[in-house]
Amino acid sequence: MEAMRRLYAGYPAPEQGLATLTALIDAPRAWRRWIRPQAAIDGDFTLPGAIPMAIRHGLLAMEMAMNMQVALGERRHLLLHAAAIERGGKALILPGESGSGKSTLAALLGEQGWRLMSDEFVMIDLVTGLALPFPRPISLKNSAIPVMEALIADSSRFGPLLSDTPKGMLRHLRPSARSIAAMDVPAKPALILFPRFGDDAAAAGISQSELFMRMTEGSTNYVALGQPAFETLIEMVRTIPAASFSYPDTATGLAIVEQFCAEAGL
Amino acid sequence: MRNEDQPDIEADKAIDLPASEQPDNLRRNMLRFAALGGAAVVTVRPGIAQAAASAMKCSIPVPDSANSTKWIRNSDGALVAKNTAKSIPGPSSPLAGEDVKNSLRYGTTYPGYTSAQTTTWNKYINNLTVGKQGYTCFASVQNPAN
Amino acid sequence: MSAPIYRTDYPADCLTHPLDGLMLVYHRPSGATHFLIDPTSDMLAILAEAPCDADMLARRLCHRIGTELDDEALEVTAQRLEELLDSGLIRAA
Amino acid sequence: MNDARVLTRALADPISAIEIKPADWPALLSIARAERLDGSLGYRLADLPLPDAVRSALDQARRDAEAGRVQALWEVEMVHRAFRASDLPLILLKGSAFAYAGLPAAIGRQIGDLDILLPRDSLQAAEEVLLANGFEWVKNDDYSQGYYRQWMHELPPLIHRDRGSAVDVHHTILPLTARRTPNAAALIDASVALRPGIHILSPADMIVHAATHLLADGDLAGGLRNLWDIDRLLRLFSVDRDFWPALGRRAVLHEMREPVALALRLASNIFATPVEPRIAGHDRMRDSLFTRRLLARDGWGRETRPISRLGFYVRSHWMRMPPMMLARHLWTKARAG
Numbered sequence: 001m002e003a004m005r006r007l008y009a010g011y012p013a014p015e016q017g018l019a020t021l022t023a024l025i026d027a028p029r030a031w032r033r034w035i036r037p038q039a040a041i042d043g044d045f046t047l048p049g050a051i052p053m054a055i056r057h058g059l060l061a062m063e064m065a066m067n068m069q070v071a072l073g074e075r076r077h078l079l080l081h082a083a084a085i086e087r088g089g090k091a092l093i094l095p096g097e098s099g100s101g102k103s104t105l106a107a108l109l110g111e112q113g114w115r116l117m118s119d120e121f122v123m124i125d126l127v128t129g130l131a132l133p134f135p136r137p138i139s140l141k142n143s144a145i146p147v148m149e150a151l152i153a154d155s156s157r158f159g160p161l162l163s164d165t166p167k168g169m170l171r172h173l174r175p176s177a178r179s180i181a182a183m184d185v186p187a188k189p190a191l192i193l194f195p196r197f198g199d200d201a202a203a204a205g206i207s208q209s210e211l212f213m214r215m216t217e218g219s220t221n222y223v224a225l226g227q228p229a230f231e232t233l234i235e236m237v238r239t240i241p242a243a244s245f246s247y248p249d250t251a252t253g254l255a256i257v258e259q260f261c262a263e264a265g266l
Numbered sequence: 267m268r269n270e271d272q273p274d275i276e277a278d279k280a281i282d283l284p285a286s287e288q289p290d291n292l293r294r295n296m297l298r299f300a301a302l303g304g305a306a307v308v309t310v311r312p313g314i315a316q317a318a319a320s321a322m323k324c325s326i327p328v329p330d331s332a333n334s335t336k337w338i339r340n341s342d343g344a345l346v347a348k349n350t351a352k353s354i355p356g357p358s359s360p361l362a363g364e365d366v367k368n369s370l371r372y373g374t375t376y377p378g379y380t381s382a383q384t385t386t387w388n389k390y391i392n393n394l395t396v397g398k399q400g401y402t403c404f405a406s407v408q409n410p411a412n
Numbered sequence: 413m414s415a416p417i418y419r420t421d422y423p424a425d426c427l428t429h430p431l432d433g434l435m436l437v438y439h440r441p442s443g444a445t446h447f448l449i450d451p452t453s454d455m456l457a458i459l460a461e462a463p464c465d466a467d468m469l470a471r472r473l474c475h476r477i478g479t480e481l482d483d484e485a486l487e488v489t490a491q492r493l494e495e496l497l498d499s500g501l502i503r504a505a
Numbered sequence: 506m507n508d509a510r511v512l513t514r515a516l517a518d519p520i521s522a523i524e525i526k527p528a529d530w531p532a533l534l535s536i537a538r539a540e541r542l543d544g545s546l547g548y549r550l551a552d553l554p555l556p557d558a559v560r561s562a563l564d565q566a567r568r569d570a571e572a573g574r575v576q577a578l579w580e581v582e583m584v585h586r587a588f589r590a591s592d593l594p595l596i597l598l599k600g601s602a603f604a605y606a607g608l609p610a611a612i613g614r615q616i617g618d619l620d621i622l623l624p625r626d627s628l629q630a631a632e633e634v635l636l637a638n639g640f641e642w643v644k645n646d647d648y649s650q651g652y653y654r655q656w657m658h659e660l661p662p663l664i665h666r667d668r669g670s671a672v673d674v675h676h677t678i679l680p681l682t683a684r685r686t687p688n689a690a691a692l693i694d695a696s697v698a699l700r701p702g703i704h705i706l707s708p709a710d711m712i713v714h715a716a717t718h719l720l721a722d723g724d725l726a727g728g729l730r731n732l733w734d735i736d737r738l739l740r741l742f743s744v745d746r747d748f749w750p751a752l753g754r755r756a757v758l759h760e761m762r763e764p765v766a767l768a769l770r771l772a773s774n775i776f777a778t779p780v781e782p783r784i785a786g787h788d789r790m791r792d793s794l795f796t797r798r799l800l801a802r803d804g805w806g807r808e809t810r811p812i813s814r815l816g817f818y819v820r821s822h823w824m825r826m827p828p829m830m831l832a833r834h835l836w837t838k839a840r841a842g
Contacts, residue, residue, distance in 0.1 A: 222445075305449075305495060309447075310446070
């Protein structure tokens with residue numbers, strides 16, 4: 001777990017030394033260790049029949065376990081499956097499934113004048129409507145790995161290269177020192193963009209009702225939160241402009257994002 | 267955002283609003299077209315937490331780990347001894363719940379495997395019964411909500 | 413068996429918000445969020461005024477939106493009633 | 506402290522939680538979640554001067570429980586609407602019953618499936634009504650269907666196609682194969698109407714049912730929560746001076762005298778529940794075995810004491826089925842696989 005400690009170097013210890021969610025990584029049965037090494041995702045919130053993974057991917061297993069813990073456990077905030085970056089106190093939210101490219105875009109912008117708030121989960125405070133940061137190691141996948149390696153000189157920010165994981169090639173990147181230092185500083189959501197990697201450059205507006213539906217689909221806990229989440233989301237779709245765009249390559253994706261941000265005043 | 271003490275007033279206003287905003291003929295058309303369209307009450311369902319539950323966290327070993335050396339008969343998915351004619355071994359790792367769902371529902375083949383292998387393994391999966399390893403996952407991918 | 417009378421708690425047990433010509437409803441007893449597409453919110457408003465059976469509901473709906481009562485209107489009303497029953501926004505009593 | 510006693514003490518004596526050291530809280534919260542008692546703990550410890558991180562974790566558990574309660578009550582409402590049209594009675598069991606009746610056992614309790622009890626001759630009608638109202642079989646093969654119908658005390662599980670909720674329809678409270686046979690008709694006759702068409706079991710029967718759950722119907726997994734139910738219910742019911750004699754009579758009627766006695770002793774041992782000694786009887790040697798099993802958790806919330814667990818697994822199967830039937834069950838399953 002030395003790799004784990006390195007990736008989390010620079011993070012403050014949890015409040016009063018208490019970790020109220022426990023994520024646990026373990027070999028499921030002692031004897032299996034000798035037959036086919038496995039690591040099981042486990043913790044307070046579990047679902048039956050976890051996918052076992054080769055132990056050398058323990059780092060990925062840990063990351064997935066922690067994401068699951070957050071996705072299943074968080075009840076104080078509306079949790080969105082999205083990346084988020086901040087500039088001038090305003091947050092850009094990039095919702096999207098795996099493969100939409102949101103992590104890569106957010107990671108790149110996080111090195112180019114923006115503050116990376118999260119690459120995976122954005123928490124919206126149900127009282128203030130503000131987005132809260134969640135800057136944990138970014139999972140770089142496949143072609144995003146060399147892109148970020150070329151951009152960042154400090155090799156200590158990278159975890160080991162993991163090949164042949166269920167998600168393909170994977171390498172973790174520790175967010176910038178600035179991003180980690182500001183991990184308690186929220187920002188006001190000012191723009192929501194749904195990226196889609198792969199197609200020609202194109203963009204389309206999203207109506208309030210469609211935005212509402214897409215945000216609930218991308219939330220892990222909307223239904224469980226009940227009325228406060230309804231009120232928060234109504235307020236968001238009424239006040240925050242939203243659009244979707246597709247992009248054929250990262251440079252175009254960045255240009256489209258910057259153009260939208262200029263128009264929305266970010 | 268809204269005043270909790272006056273839900274009725276808010277709600278009444280909300281109901282009347284569309285009626286006053288829309289021309290009558292448009293509203294008549296909506297009634298007409300509604301007959302042809304899909305659902306008129308669309309309910310928000312739990313989002314990706316549920317997808318994550320089925321896709322990320324559940325898998326079905328084929329065969330179950332107690333019979334991991336057995337092969338699966340092509341004709342009916344039954345377990346038979348290794349190297350039996352007209353039978354094949356299981357996949358090298360358990361099948362992901364999401365893949366099983368797609369295969370059973372939409373006829374997709376398992377990633378990296380042939381359709382003949384997929385067909386035989388699906389026969390095995392369809393034979394799973396209460397208490398058998400993988401059954402819970404099988405049941406959950408059959409749940410239409412997933 | 414006589415025709416069932418339908419009633420609703422809408423909008424008393426709901427938070428409602430019109431959005432793009434749809435009605436967005438948070439229904440407190442179920443904790444569910446529904447998008448209502450016309451004419452279902454009109455049907456709920458009518459039943460909220462006074463419970464009635466399906467035929468009367470179709471009649472009142474047509475009157476409310478200024479259209480003729482015909483077989484199609486009856487059919488649409490019956491179909492939408494089913495959906496509203498499934499959602500729990502109305503109940504047969 | 507390496508077992509769930511840290512949890513049971515906090516539940517039984519909330520003030521004692523003030524003394525818990527910061528380093529011990531993560532283990533306690535994990536164990537509470539694993540035992541599905543975090544919501545109950547959240548309410549028991551509400552407003553105590555605890556570390557902020559703990560308070561917010563407990564606050565979260567209370568919200569979870571409250572959301573679950575709303576869902577459970579709504580499920581009761583929707584099934585009630587379906588049943589009422591066919592004049593079927595709805596007798597609520599377990600969590601849904603506690604929540605609907607507003608019993609103290611419901612406070613913070615997680616509620617899973619909707620469990621309902623019906624006269625055996627109404628089963629067919631209930632099945633038809635549920636299938637006509639959006640419920641679908643989880644598994645619709647002949648063997649699973651036959652297995653449930655022939656040997657179990659419930660219909661095969663049904664899940665609602667839109668709501669995703671599950672309903673378990675029981676016609677008695679133990680499998681037909683169990684060696685004890687509770688009197689299902691008496692349970693239904695004595696049930697209490699909360700409103701027309703919605704019933705719960707009588708107080709004494711409710712305790713008998715909770716005892717079946719704790720001791721005769723499984724491997725004790727999740728047993729602490731069942732025992733906490735029993736504690737909460739007994740503290741309320743025993744205010745009525747007629748309750749203890751009634752419990753004694755019903756336990757005998759349902760062939761559950763010993764399991765009820767043991768459940769009372771365990772509640773008294775673990776939660777200091779006040780119980781009637783004439784019904785609870787004296788401690789036996791094996792009581793400590795049950796107590797150890799109920800409290801077997803490590804600091805991660807995982808179950809420990811695997812040898813004790815295995816013993817209870819065998820016990821669970823043995824209690825549900827006579828040996829020949831168990832053999833037949835295993836053989837059929839093997840053949841099906």
